[in-house]
Amino acid sequence: MLYPKMKKRTYDDYTVGWVCVLDHELTASRALLDEEHDPLPPRENDDNNYILGRMGKHNVVIVFPGFIGTTSASQTVTNMVRTFRKIRFGLLVGVGGGAPAPPSHDPRKDIHLGDVVVSFPRDGHGGVIQYDMGKWLEGGQFASKSHLNKPPLVLVKAIKHLQSDHNFGKGQMWEYMDGVAKSNLPALEGFGFPGQDLDQLFKGDYKHVTGEHCSSCAAAQLEQRAIRKSTRPEIHYGLIASGNAVMKSARRRDELRRKEGVSCFEMEAAGLMDNFPCVVIRGICDYSDSHKSEIWQPYSSVVAAAYAKDLLRIIFPEEVQRTPPAQNRFSQDSPSRERSKGSELAHSTDSELLTRLAELEMKNKGLEEAVTCRTNESMGLKQKLAALEQAYNSQLLPRSYAYIPSLESPAFGLLSANDILKIIKTDRDAFTQGVATSKTIPVL
Structure with a gap:
């Protein structure tokens, strides 16, 4: 008996990106696939590993960065949306740390271990804040100021539909967890429920004594x-x-909860939200x-994955097709945002600068035709970062501008992309002499 040949799947058959980092997160996510697909042949300039499959009516790409943190997540997703060009949006699925409020009379409102927090726009924010980016105020106070983009419509x-379903006792999240x-x-x-006796919230001023657990x-x-x-x-939504x-x-946790209304802490979303249309679960x-x-x-990974799968159940494939491809956002990074990044360099610590430098080096390598720029160990950290920043942005934004730091002051000089690229291509002395006075360098 002859059976009809199944159409061979291609990269363009996948429309949902699913990002997880820890082994527990990957295991839980993979377990909830309704069908797992054969891998596709690797693409050049993409070192990611993918798990492909179907959840409900959606073909899903599960990707897992090699390391935790915003930089690794950003590079991983950049490669994913370049390889899978039809991905419309993403789900960041995994575990996070809670920011519990003081105990209330309604235990359902308190954040407990095993609960889920979903990023959701509210009170002028997009659902995610980068809490380690901001400025120091007089008196030693640090003000977070990097509110990131909200999820796509x-x-x-x-999310609102599913929230209503859950309020009425509907939805299939619990069935997925039971499975x-x-x-x-x-x-x-x-991966089962650890038990309420292991859900222990200590007072904010009491530090852990010793050992892996709190015995x-x-x-x-x-x-x-x-x-x-x-x-x-x-x-919980927020x-x-x-x-x-x-x-x-606990002190910093409580401070951010009081001042910003934070419900959860994690380490990947800040590297993605401005470019990758997604929600954090x-x-x-x-x-x-x-x-x-x-x-x-393990259990919290299952809970997050079950919510994410229930969310996909709400979305019709036709809605996904009407949503612009995620790669459009990567090619439309705003010039004003890049300028704001430059203006923050003068007030950043060496640790923050090194983090951004590593991020730009990884991003630059991930481009189809990476721009190369000449740097030297004798160049200052801010100079080296500015050069890499503009080398990367020049390919995405040919008409953009970048702030280049002075060697002697925190002032910045404004240069066009073409100007700085010509400077980068010249020798190091011309570059360092040009920015030392913080003046605009003429086209060479």
Whole structure:
């Protein structure tokens, strides 16, 4: 008997990007695929590994950066949207640290381990803030100022729809979770609910004593919270804080919760939100304090993945097709944003500059035809960063401008892309002499 030949899938058959970092996150996400597809042949200049499959009516690309942090995530997604040109939006799915408020009379409103926090636009923000980018104020106060783009409309509408479904006890998130819990796959061993007795929130001024777990920590220092009647996770919608460092300070956590309304901390979204149309979905696995452990990571990964799959259930493929490809956003990075990045260099620490330098080096390598620029160890860190910044932007934004730092002052000189590229191509002395006075350098 002859069977009809199945159409061979191509890169253009996939419309949803799914980003996770930790092994637990990848395992949970992969377990929720309704169908796993054969891998496609690798593309040149793309070192990513992908898991391909179907969730409901959507073909999904699961990608996993090699390292945590905004830089690795940015490079990974840049490659993904260049390879899978029909991807419309992404889901950042995994675990995060909670920012619990003081105990309330309604335990459903309190953030607990195993709950989900979803980035959602509110009060003038897009759902994600980069908390380690901002400025120092008099008196030693640090003001975060990098509010990032909101999710695309198709995701915003789906989130509101799903929120209503869950309020009425509908949706399939719980069924997806039960399916994982009942699975006999060895890979999913240990992904079940850890138990309410291991959901421990210590007072903000009490630090972890010793060891991997909190067996030596004083029970008298635990916050007294009302016990929930159900072990089902609650879904919270609001602001997620993203940065390049793990949040392990209860004092800083509480400060950002009070001032910014932060509900969760994570380490990838800040490298993506301005370019990649996406939403961040985090299962809470710790309380962003010194008492961190990995006990809740497997279960919280499942909870986040189950919510993400339920969200895709709400979205019709026709809505996805009407959404512009994600790669359009990568080619439309605004010149004004690049100028603002330059103006922040003078007030950045060496650590922040090195982070940005590494990010630009990775981005530049990821371009189809990477622009090369000459740098030298004797050049200042800010000079080297400015050169790489403009070399990268010149390919994406030929008419853009960049601020180039002075050697002697925090002032910046404004140069056109063509000007700075010509300077970069000349010898180091011409470059350093030109910016030393912070004046505009003429075309060479």
